[in-house]
Amino acid sequence: MKSANIQLETLTCPSCMQKIEAALKTVNGVEKDSISVSFNTSKAKLDFDDSITSIEEIENAITKVGYDVKNSKVK
Numbered sequence: 001m002k003s004a005n006i007q008l009e010t011l012t013c014p015s016c017m018q019k020i021e022a023a024l025k026t027v028n029g030v031e032k033d034s035i036s037v038s039f040n041t042s043k044a045k046l047d048f049d050d051s052i053t054s055i056e057e058i059e060n061a062i063t064k065v066g067y068d069v070k071n072s073k074v075k
Contacts, residue, residue: 029053
């Protein structure tokens with residue numbers, strides 16, 4: 001299991017958080033209960049199983065719903 005901290009560029013309103021959370025929940029391998037998106041810091045945090053998905057797939061889910069990823073850190 002890995003943890004990701006994702007810095008977002010285009011988070012402009014609280015409904016953006018909900019859209020991103022919903023998109024992340026569709027990614028196989030993401031621990032649904034671990035998803036946290038903060039409007040104040042424009043960051044998403046989550047845990048994922050790297051044998052099922054990758055940070056690239058997670059970032060793609062975010063960009064597909066119209067938001068930009070500035071950078072990601074995986075531990």
